[in-house]
Amino acid sequence: MPENGQSNLPEYCRKPTLVLGCGNLLFGDDGFGCALVEYVESHHRVPEDVCMLDTGTGVRNLLFTLCLSPARPQRLLIVDALDAGRAPGELFELDPADIPPIKLDDFSMHQIPTSNLLRELQETCKVQVRVLACQTGPLPTEISLGLSAPVQAALPRAAQWLVSEYMPECGRRAVLLPPGLP
Amino acid sequence: MAKTLVIQPVTRIEGHAKVTIQLNDAGNVDLARVNVIELRGFEKFCLGRPVEDMPRIMPRICGVCPWSHHLASAKACDAVFGVEPPPAGKKIRELCNSIAYMEEHILHFYFLAGADFLLGPDADYSIRNVIGILKAAPDVAQRVVKVRHMAAHMLEILAAKAIHPQAAVPGGFTKPLSPQNRDQLRKMADETLDLAKFSIKFAKENIFPKYLETVKSLGVITTGFLGTVKENGALDLYDGKLRLMKPDGSFEDFPYDRYTDYISEHIESWSYLKFPYAKKWGGFSMDLAKPTGIYRTNTLARINVCDHIDTPLAQAELVEFREKFGRPAQLTLLYNWARLIELLYNAENVIRLLEDPDITSTETRVKVTPRAARGVGCTEAPRGTLIHDYTTDADGMLINANLIVGTTHNNAPINMSVTQAAKGLIHDGKYDQGVLNTVEMSIRAYDPCFSCATHRLDGKVSVKLDIVDAEGKLVDTLMN
Numbered sequence: 001m002p003e004n005g006q007s008n009l010p011e012y013c014r015k016p017t018l019v020l021g022c023g024n025l026l027f028g029d030d031g032f033g034c035a036l037v038e039y040v041e042s043h044h045r046v047p048e049d050v051c052m053l054d055t056g057t058g059v060r061n062l063l064f065t066l067c068l069s070p071a072r073p074q075r076l077l078i079v080d081a082l083d084a085g086r087a088p089g090e091l092f093e094l095d096p097a098d099i100p101p102i103k104l105d106d107f108s109m110h111q112i113p114t115s116n117l118l119r120e121l122q123e124t125c126k127v128q129v130r131v132l133a134c135q136t137g138p139l140p141t142e143i144s145l146g147l148s149a150p151v152q153a154a155l156p157r158a159a160q161w162l163v164s165e166y167m168p169e170c171g172r173r174a175v176l177l178p179p180g181l182p
Numbered sequence: 183m184a185k186t187l188v189i190q191p192v193t194r195i196e197g198h199a200k201v202t203i204q205l206n207d208a209g210n211v212d213l214a215r216v217n218v219i220e221l222r223g224f225e226k227f228c229l230g231r232p233v234e235d236m237p238r239i240m241p242r243i244c245g246v247c248p249w250s251h252h253l254a255s256a257k258a259c260d261a262v263f264g265v266e267p268p269p270a271g272k273k274i275r276e277l278c279n280s281i282a283y284m285e286e287h288i289l290h291f292y293f294l295a296g297a298d299f300l301l302g303p304d305a306d307y308s309i310r311n312v313i314g315i316l317k318a319a320p321d322v323a324q325r326v327v328k329v330r331h332m333a334a335h336m337l338e339i340l341a342a343k344a345i346h347p348q349a350a351v352p353g354g355f356t357k358p359l360s361p362q363n364r365d366q367l368r369k370m371a372d373e374t375l376d377l378a379k380f381s382i383k384f385a386k387e388n389i390f391p392k393y394l395e396t397v398k399s400l401g402v403i404t405t406g407f408l409g410t411v412k413e414n415g416a417l418d419l420y421d422g423k424l425r426l427m428k429p430d431g432s433f434e435d436f437p438y439d440r441y442t443d444y445i446s447e448h449i450e451s452w453s454y455l456k457f458p459y460a461k462k463w464g465g466f467s468m469d470l471a472k473p474t475g476i477y478r479t480n481t482l483a484r485i486n487v488c489d490h491i492d493t494p495l496a497q498a499e500l501v502e503f504r505e506k507f508g509r510p511a512q513l514t515l516l517y518n519w520a521r522l523i524e525l526l527y528n529a530e531n532v533i534r535l536l537e538d539p540d541i542t543s544t545e546t547r548v549k550v551t552p553r554a555a556r557g558v559g560c561t562e563a564p565r566g567t568l569i570h571d572y573t574t575d576a577d578g579m580l581i582n583a584n585l586i587v588g589t590t591h592n593n594a595p596i597n598m599s600v601t602q603a604a605k606g607l608i609h610d611g612k613y614d615q616g617v618l619n620t621v622e623m624s625i626r627a628y629d630p631c632f633s634c635a636t637h638r639l640d641g642k643v644s645v646k647l648d649i650v651d652a653e654g655k656l657v658d659t660l661m662n
Contacts, residue, residue, distance in 0.1 A: 009335065010334045026227070053345065065327070069331060144223070
């Protein structure tokens with residue numbers, strides 16, 4: 001693709017590694033993915049070749065763009081909260097191929113990453129797609145900021161995993177900012 | 183045997199909804215109801231916060247239309263602080279609004295509603311989606327995708343971030359537009375205009391004629407309309423006065439901070455979502471034969487209420503539209519046609535704003551001082567008139583907040599359109615997936631955004647159709 005075409009693409013299409021934190025910060029533990037992005041950005045220097053985004057509840061819009069883009073990252077990590085009947089705060093990986101091909105294959109912009117878009121990215125577009133999930137506690141029925149204690153405690157562990165898997169060079173080079181500094 | 187059909191959730195709309203269709207003993211439709219989940223606790227959450235936090239919080243409410251909430255909130259803050267942004271601040275906000283509109287309208291036409299039109303409402307769920315569209319019309323899809331990328335990039339240039347924008351602040355906009363960036367955007371704007379022109383031509387030649395009979399019959403109801411116009415009656419999507427039009431085409435204009443004088447909210451026990459209605463039209467009724475107080479918002483409403491459009495290409499399309507369908511046009515699926523006229527307007531408006539000498543002024547904001555006040559901000563979100571209403575104490579802390587979002591205005595009309603569609607399509611208890619999706623089409627025409635609540639990757643069944651008899655006994659369950 002010509003350079004001038006590439007330059008018109010959003011940054012998340014152009015960088016080789018993309019990390020997307022998903023969820024709604026206004027609904028307690030549902031905001032885990034967003035909180036992890038903030039945690040990593042405030043504790044590590046993210047390398048130039050990694051695009052890390054807090055996508056909130058707008059992830060499908062972005063995945064849709066990625067799926068159809070002429071340029072895409074080589075690796076995509078989705079970070080999200082999930083209720084899978086495990087212990088709150090438990091971290092686990094999910095293979096997009098294991099997501100049931102139900103009507104989520106049909107297209108909607110809400111809900112977490114559409115299974116067909118993730119599979120399409122992985123199988124047709126040859127993007128390496130991984131999903132890091134954190135088991136939530138009970139989600140609030142009304143708007144409520146803040147993670148529960150077990151999910152909050154999972155943030156450093158999740159950040160350590162993310163850095164070692166996706167930005168190992170950053171792990172070596174990064175300066176862990178002292179508390180209190182921006 | 184009386185049956186109830188439940189479609190849950192309706193897909194390819196923003197959020198979740200459950201459609202319940204009640205059949206009578208003869209197998210015909212008694213009534214249909216669209217049940218929605220509403221964001222709860224928002225007002226309580228806001229109270230006691232500095233009002234200037236609101237434009238930053240609001241994009242978190244919904245990741246699907248963050249710009250609309252962001253801008254309506256900033257405008258409400260302007261009103262609370264009693265300030266008017268400088269011309270450049272106001273125009274950059276409007277520019278962002280028009281670009282975000284293009285991104286939304288392209289998405290909706292080609293990939294949300296478009297799946298029904300390009301692939302057919304009875305196409306299998308496994309192909310009736312974005313990937314299916316790519317395969318069915320690859321040339322069109324690639325062109326569309328390129329411009330969507332461009333729109334996202336334009337917002338990045340203007341506001342640094344497109345997903346959770348923070349650049350609009352009380353009193354204006356934080357980031358002036360440099361002449362270099364203006365020139366960069368101006369080149370991109372030509373391509374967005376080309377796509378807008380192509381889209382409406384493509385739809386008029388290849389899509390609308392094919393579905394004209396469906397357009398004439400599906401989800402058709404008769405209502406009034408609400409939208410924003412400039413002082414001279416021209417279409418406006420960022421600022422202006424509200425115009426409430428009766429079904430007969432007569433209308434009344436009012437400043438948006440007086441919306442409570444004209445709009446009331448009805449409550450139904452079976453829905454969490456309120457039903458706004460026109461206060462002065464004699465009450466509220468969703469009776470298809472004699473609806474009362476019902477008005478609609480969103481694209482068709484805006485195209486109906488405006489006297490004209492002040493950009494030449496969109497105005498020409500408006501004239502053609504009115505020659506075909508009159509004013510006000512009532513056919514529900516014309517929302518899709520109206521959406522393309524708005525796409526064209528926004529593409530032209532982006533160029534107009536970029537060529538405005540004010541746009542590169544470095545004076546983009548004014549200082550604000552906390553005070554006790556009430557302020558209302560209103561924009562036309564892609565899904566309808568969006569009203570933010572804040573009240574602060576002397577320290578600028580929120581003591582009251584009320585929101586009416588676009589889809590809420592359309593709650594009653596959506597229910598009426600689904601009832602009408604179901605009555606026309608389901609007879610003698612006969613139905614199949616294609617028929618049910620056609621009912622869903624009448625909802626999707628409104629481009630609703632029902633909920634910005636939580637989401638989970640739990641793999642649970644998204645669509646479930648329960649059939650129960652008059653006693654509530656489960657007769658059949660269909661899933662896909």
